[in-house]
Amino acid sequence: MSKRRITIKDVSALAGVSVSTVSRVLNASGPISEETRKAVMDAAAELKYQPNLLARGLVKNQLGGVGVLIPWLGGPFFCSFLEGVQDVIRDTPFRLVISSEQAQKAREHDALTYLLENDADGVIYYGDSLRPEDIAEINPQDKPVVLLGQPRTEAHPCVTIDDEVGAFLATRYLLDNGHRQIAHITGEASQHVTETRLGGYRRALSQAGVPFDGRLVFHADYTEQGGYRSVQQLLGRGVDFTAVFCSNDQMAIGAYQALREFNKRIPEDVSVVGFDDISFAQYMHPTLTTVRVPIRNMGSVAARMVIDLIEGREAEHPTLEAELVIRRSVKRL
Amino acid sequence: MSKRRITIKDVSALAGVSVSTVSRVLNASGPISEETRKAVMDAAAELKYQPNLLARGLVKNQLGGVGVLIPWLGGPFFCSFLEGVQDVIRDTPFRLVISSEQAQKAREHDALTYLLENDADGVIYYGDSLRPEDIAEINPQDKPVVLLGQPRTEAHPCVTIDDEVGAFLATRYLLDNGHRQIAHITGEASQHVTETRLGGYRRALSQAGVPFDGRLVFHADYTEQGGYRSVQQLLGRGVDFTAVFCSNDQMAIGAYQALREFNKRIPEDVSVVGFDDISFAQYMHPTLTTVRVPIRNMGSVAARMVIDLIEGREAEHPTLEAELVIRRSVKRL
DNA sequence: ATGAAAGCGCTAACAA
DNA sequence: TTGTTAGCGCTTTCAT
Numbered sequence: 001m002s003k004r005r006i007t008i009k010d011v012s013a014l015a016g017v018s019v020s021t022v023s024r025v026l027n028a029s030g031p032i033s034e035e036t037r038k039a040v041m042d043a044a045a046e047l048k049y050q051p052n053l054l055a056r057g058l059v060k061n062q063l064g065g066v067g068v069l070i071p072w073l074g075g076p077f078f079c080s081f082l083e084g085v086q087d088v089i090r091d092t093p094f095r096l097v098i099s100s101e102q103a104q105k106a107r108e109h110d111a112l113t114y115l116l117e118n119d120a121d122g123v124i125y126y127g128d129s130l131r132p133e134d135i136a137e138i139n140p141q142d143k144p145v146v147l148l149g150q151p152r153t154e155a156h157p158c159v160t161i162d163d164e165v166g167a168f169l170a171t172r173y174l175l176d177n178g179h180r181q182i183a184h185i186t187g188e189a190s191q192h193v194t195e196t197r198l199g200g201y202r203r204a205l206s207q208a209g210v211p212f213d214g215r216l217v218f219h220a221d222y223t224e225q226g227g228y229r230s231v232q233q234l235l236g237r238g239v240d241f242t243a244v245f246c247s248n249d250q251m252a253i254g255a256y257q258a259l260r261e262f263n264k265r266i267p268e269d270v271s272v273v274g275f276d277d278i279s280f281a282q283y284m285h286p287t288l289t290t291v292r293v294p295i296r297n298m299g300s301v302a303a304r305m306v307i308d309l310i311e312g313r314e315a316e317h318p319t320l321e322a323e324l325v326i327r328r329s330v331k332r333l
Numbered sequence: 334m335s336k337r338r339i340t341i342k343d344v345s346a347l348a349g350v351s352v353s354t355v356s357r358v359l360n361a362s363g364p365i366s367e368e369t370r371k372a373v374m375d376a377a378a379e380l381k382y383q384p385n386l387l388a389r390g391l392v393k394n395q396l397g398g399v400g401v402l403i404p405w406l407g408g409p410f411f412c413s414f415l416e417g418v419q420d421v422i423r424d425t426p427f428r429l430v431i432s433s434e435q436a437q438k439a440r441e442h443d444a445l446t447y448l449l450e451n452d453a454d455g456v457i458y459y460g461d462s463l464r465p466e467d468i469a470e471i472n473p474q475d476k477p478v479v480l481l482g483q484p485r486t487e488a489h490p491c492v493t494i495d496d497e498v499g500a501f502l503a504t505r506y507l508l509d510n511g512h513r514q515i516a517h518i519t520g521e522a523s524q525h526v527t528e529t530r531l532g533g534y535r536r537a538l539s540q541a542g543v544p545f546d547g548r549l550v551f552h553a554d555y556t557e558q559g560g561y562r563s564v565q566q567l568l569g570r571g572v573d574f575t576a577v578f579c580s581n582d583q584m585a586i587g588a589y590q591a592l593r594e595f596n597k598r599i600p601e602d603v604s605v606v607g608f609d610d611i612s613f614a615q616y617m618h619p620t621l622t623t624v625r626v627p628i629r630n631m632g633s634v635a636a637r638m639v640i641d642l643i644e645g646r647e648a649e650h651p652t653l654e655a656e657l658v659i660r661r662s663v664k665r666l
Numbered sequence: 667a668t669g670a671a672a673g674c675g676c677t678a679a680c681a682a
Numbered sequence: 683t684t685g686t687t688a689g690c691g692c693t694t695t696c697a698t
Contacts, residue, residue, distance in 0.1 A: 008675065018686075019675090032684090054387050055675035055677090073415045073419050096431050119428045253613070256618070350669085351668065351669045365667070392691085673695105676689100
């Protein structure tokens, strides 16, 4: 057990060259004659040499990790997102370092500071409690931080999805199907997603000449429970409605449950539309009409972005499209 | 930008002591007079000194990470598991390094090697393609590797759940409700979970004097699609059955869908039981009776274990219990 | 109780 | 084209 690790020194000894020569061939830095190159490679292979990344990182001042800071680790949305990230990290020399802090600002602040300080050469931050100003402050080295879930800025690398259009499409679909009283269940008003999706909803309404009715809008928290409770309130409020547009699928799941408990049939009595298209959406009963967000792909795109940025390349700030997926939870009136 | 990072040297200068003294107070190693201790602490605080973990790791020969190697990152099960891991890692100085390789043996082999070599002082491995022998081989330093999803061994740290009993309880519940033709949808025969859950199913059957019928057993892959296709086959096979016991909830989700397509009502025509109790189980329609596995807790337990082991403490090899959660997907015959 | 110095494994000037 | 050497920031003998 605990055999001493093979170092560059062992390789240099076996190959009969100096350590710097070994370093040079391994990093393809500096000129090397073909024969020494081969000798070194052979020696390294024979000893199964693996460079010590700590040592390398220490001298090159790089940590070797890509950090991901997300609000939650559980839950279908961020899991898919992570999977997309891992899809690209896998083929790079970076390690994937993950942190999640329940979207609590102070904790996220500390976590990001720590990531930037000790773990990562760049991070993907999905959340909106920390704004670019906050981040600048805890990022003295100006490492790349890719933002998601925040308003688009040219000033900061970010990948956004077209929430507003997605919500617009969803709402318009309902309108096109004859619905006029469309409830909207969304998240906390302070969150950026909430705002944009609510915006799309309102735009569709106004474009169709349907007046906005504040009594039909509920602010929950993007969980199943939140959707459930909102529908309960809605039902208790005595306002007529024929459809519910939920700002994410998890709330739609809760909405289904509440509706069932009140013996409302979906979609015969109430139509429901979700947002995200998490995998469960297609297995709900009835299958959920929703707005597809390319979640996993967002992860991949974000990962490719940080890596490009870390390695000094330029990166676009893409806006990904959201698309309506029509299934069976909406009835034509 | 890119201000030079504060090092131990800066602190020593400001405190008017040597670097070794600073190191001593920071690590509480060696004797220190109270006044110098204070001086150093003050200086460190004033400069907001953060030790460079790379440098420290280099000399102490530790990587600073806890690795987690799981089959998939997406999917409700492993997400919850990860969340449990993160719950405990959060309060330790370790970073959480994640790797997922679709349960492919060769890739997992490489990933684990890499984790052990470069990223982690200990790893949590959930999977069964790599057996203890394989792991021993790629773990020359004998770092702690906690195993999940494998047969229990005293020889190796592991956390197991009582799958066999869980499956037994599920099957017996069906039997108690008068079911005699109980189909079982499970995973690949080679997997350990498959074997133990199938074992529990058979034991309950035999204990009730119901003969085992191989035509009722389907080997799928623990995905919704797998459950869906198995039920299709089952229905096509023309064998009578009144209940389906799925070896995980995701397959139960697929089973629901297939059953619906064939106009079989749940549970009036066919009863269904799942396994795991992922969060969706309670939102299915009808809500799914299933075997609750303390997924998130497993993650926490495993994390605490690696950390104990890394830090040289002893660790138990716990077996967690699985418990039947009765909901509405089973009909009393 | 404190400091000087060696060294962890590696890279990157600088010489040769 | 190659070797020598000086660090990267830290911990840890070994002196004092």
